[in-house]
Amino acid sequence: MKEPSPPLKIGPIDRRIALSQQIYDRLRHAIDAHLLRPGARLASARALASELGVARGTVESAYQRLAGEGYVLARGPAGTIVSPHLAQQPARQPAKATANARLPVDPGAMAASPEPPLPLQLGIPALDAFPRKLWSRLATRRIRASSPPELSYGDPRGYLPLRQAIAAYLLVSRGVPCRPEQVLVTGGYRASLALIVQTLLRQRDRVWVENPCYPPTRTLLERAGAIPCAVPVDDEGLVSAEGVREAPKARLAVVTPSHQAPLGVSMSMPRRLQLLDWASRHEAWIVEDDYDGEFHYHGPPLPALKSRDTTDRVIYAGSFSKVLFPGLSLGYLVLPEGLTEQFSASVQIWPNYVARVTQAIVADFIDNGHFSRHLKKMRALYANRRALLAAALTDAFGARVTIDLARGGMHLVARFAGRASDETLARRAQRAGLSCQALSPRYLGEAKQEGLLMGFTNVATAQEAARLAAALRDALAVGNVSA
Ligand SMILES: Cc1ncc(COP(=O)(O)O)c(C=O)c1O
Incomplete structure (x- = not known):
């Protein structure tokens, strides 16, 4: 079992135990657990004494004891720091948990990606190609220019210039006409979906989800008390007719029309129209998860479903995780006009928690033209990287592999000949440090396709x-791919 982490900040003091001993114990614990890192500066004895409500001499005596044992260094007026020599000591962590953390065997674990990302990991943009210098220039400028009002609470719907920039971008690039008032900034797709669920659903409401699907969608809906209904996906996307047959009165449908997650197919126009028609006839809502719609490599990109939404039933969910980087934790919703008031009330209770300065940097990035330049560059880069991986897999596996190259997206599906299940193959790859995911666990029920997502x-x-294709060949073989 994992040990509980000690508190980093020294909390209230228990007056029954010697005060100096308690301060000493807590600081030692924090240093041992690497919560206070080598070189970190401790609060001054005066400041800590005032925070804890003890005499300054009490803190000084704990500091002196730590210094005597080599945990901290007193540097006179420059303060007291954690001894830099402690850097050699490994952090106290249970070894088993660290080893397992690098093997995402459960598809639900996809949401918590390992750090640093493993080779072939899904959903991570080209981190080497992000314009970090430019980003830090924009960030520095924004932080320097922060005025007192900007340090206050912002609009819980999001920073207006960012909402304006998103509205302009969506109109030009994704064909989605909307007003900034319809745009809500969120902490990413899952935060968006959670807000939708909290605002629109009642317990046991039925929701169409694609089969196969992005596991966090199904899990989040289940946890929130909704009933996900798995609607099959074929090579034209969601088969709405099946949804109508199984759950005509569903309140919501969550779909990935641009590139179905995980199969990669684009929803055909007839299917889009059927879905919109169902939603308008049953007064249901559609969540369009357009997580990577910008990355399209063959033919013109299909416009967003929202651009055809003449009866205003589509809630468009965008994320900056793929188009910028996931560490931003930034996404947004475009709401139908009829829902803006309801959601504005919702965010008073569940605000987005995205730092205003982050929102301002992204707004500058978009407004100054860097965003469209970056996307253009990434589209060309990904088309090339996809071709490199597909060619290397074909070289390594020959006729034993079939590769699905969808019209877009950030991953491919490789299907291997042989008797081993995709889950077995994924486990073998993961043991070799390659983050391939099995396709079949993303299905509910039978009629599963198999393959590895990379x-x-x-x-x-x-x-x-x-090198990666050869490592994968060795990992999958373990004697023989078909074993
Ligand atoms: C289908 C799908 N939707 C949305 C997202 C984006 O999620 P978030 O904004 O929480 O990073 C991802 C990320 O991998 C995804 O695969």
């Missing part, structure tokens, strides 16, 4: 692609 966006060169 992210290609961080495969930088032909050599790296060849």
Whole structure:
């Protein structure tokens, strides 16, 4: 079992135990657990004494004892720091948990990606190609220019210039006409979906989800007390007719029309129209999860479903995790006009918690034209990286592999000949440090396709692609792929 983490900040003091001993114990614990890192500066004895309501001499005596044992260094007026020599000691962590954390065997664990990302990991944009210098310039400028009002609470719907920039971008690039008032800034797709569920659903409401689907969607809905109804996906996308047959009165449908997650197919126009028609006839809502719609490599991109939403039933959910980077934790919703008031009330209770300065940096990034330049660059880069990985897999596996290259997206699906299940193959790959995910666990019920999902966006060169494909061949073989 994992040990509970000690508090980093020293909390209230228990007056029954010697005060100096308690302060000493807590600081030692924090240093041992690497919560206070080598080189970190401790609060001054005066400040800590005032925070804890004890005499300054009490804190000083704990500091002196720590210094005597080599845990801290007193540097006179420069303060007291954690001894830099402690850097050699490993952090106290249960070894088993660390080893397991790098093996995301459960598809639900996809949401918590390992750090740093593993080779072939899904859903991570090309981190080497992000314009970090430019970003830090924009960030520095924004932070320097922060005025007192900007340090206050902001609008819980999001920073207006960002909402304006998103509205302009969506109109031009995704064909979605909307007003900034319809845009709500959120902490990413899951935060968006949680807000939708809290605002629109009642317990046991039925929701169409794609089969197969993005596991966090189903899990979040289940946890919130909704009933997900699995609607099959074929090579034209969601088969709405099946949804109508199974759950005509569902209140919501969550779909990924641009590139179905995980199969990668784009929803055909007739299917889009059927889905919109169902929603308007049953007064249901559609959540369009457009997580990577910008990355399209063959033919013109299909416009967003929201752009055809003549009866205003589509809630468009965008995320900056793929188009910028996931560490931003930034997404947004475009609401139908009829829902803006209800959601504005909702965010008074569940605000988005995204730092205003982050929102301002992203607004500058979009307004100054960097965003569209970055997307254009990434589209070309990903098309190339995808081709590199596909070619390397074909070289390594020959006729034993079939690769689905959808019209867009950030991953491919590779299907291997042989008797081993995709879950077995995924486990073998993961043991070798490759983050391939099995396709079949993303289905509910029978009628499963099998295959391995692999992210290609961080495969930088032909050599790296060849090295990864060879490592995968060795990992899957374990004697023989068909074993
Ligand atoms: C289908 C799907 N939707 C949305 C997202 C984005 O989620 P978030 O904004 O929480 O990073 C992802 C990320 O992998 C995804 O695969």
